[in-house]
Amino acid sequence: MWLGLLAHPQAAHPHDWYPIECCSDRDCAPADTVVRRDDGSYLVTSRGMSAVIPSDYRQWRNSPDGRIHVCIRKLRSGSEYLVCAFRGPGA
Numbered sequence: 001m002w003l004g005l006l007a008h009p010q011a012a013h014p015h016d017w018y019p020i021e022c023c024s025d026r027d028c029a030p031a032d033t034v035v036r037r038d039d040g041s042y043l044v045t046s047r048g049m050s051a052v053i054p055s056d057y058r059q060w061r062n063s064p065d066g067r068i069h070v071c072i073r074k075l076r077s078g079s080e081y082l083v084c085a086f087r088g089p090g091a
Contacts, residue, residue, distance in 0.1 A: 017064055018071065022084035028071040044085070046070050051082035063088045 018028040033045040040055030049072040063069055066088030074080050 018069070019061075019084070022061075022071040027073050027083055028069055030065075031068040031070055034068050042068075044068065044070050044072075044082075046072055049074060049080045051080055053082060053085050057085065059085070061086045 042053040063086035069086040071083040
């Protein structure tokens with residue numbers, strides 16, 4: 001019975017590589033827009049939410065596809081905050 005699973009492997013889901021501490025299986029996605037601001041920070045939008053990544057942000061994680069990905073959460077108050085950010089080399 002389990003041999004059928006080997007013959008037809010499941011496709012990887014987008015959240016497969018995001019760490020659980022960042023995404024809670026729902027908060028992470030590729031950035032839709034990235035705008036570098038005059039102060040060196042980035043204004044990033046993903047899934048209809050926006051967050052600022054400060055110019056001195058030191059917690060960048062590696063992105064396996066070289067794109068910028070962000071994990072943004074919306075609080076009950078309506079404010080949005082950055083949980084994690086990922087980038088590839090040279091990004």
